[in-house]
Amino acid sequence: MENVEEENVRERKIGDFTVRIERDLCIGSGNCVNLAPEVFELDEQNLVAFKEGAADAPIDSARLEESCLLCPVDALLFFDEDGEQIVP
Numbered sequence: 279m280e281n282v283e284e285e286n287v288r289e290r291k292i293g294d295f296t297v298r299i300e301r302d303l304c305i306g307s308g309n310c311v312n313l314a315p316e317v318f319e320l321d322e323q324n325l326v327a328f329k330e331g332a333a334d335a336p337i338d339s340a341r342l343e344e345s346c347l348l349c350p351v352d353a354l355l356f357f358d359e360d361g362e363q364i365v366p
């Protein structure tokens with residue numbers, strides 16, 4: 279049986295940074311996908327998911343951080359290299 283928490287909270291290390299998705303909060307606005315399409319996508323439920331290969335995406339940290347900041351419902355958490363939460 280699928281673990282609901284694992285399904286709805288997803289995490290990727292991207293470069294030195296870590297992004298966590300809390301899908302329960304996502305309203306499918308697409309802001310993050312528009313700014314960082316190499317990292318995020320909307321799935322068939324219109325909820326944010328990591329794109330395949332997101333961990334290796336050649337994205338600069340400022341744009342990655344900005345894409346998390348743009349989320350209107352704080353569904354995207356961004357942690358620095360020391361594990362300190364920067365966003366939200």
Ligand code: SF4
Binds near residue numbers: 308348351
């Ligand atoms: S910006 Fe937030 S609400 Fe919009 S798709 Fe991304 S995670 Fe979901």
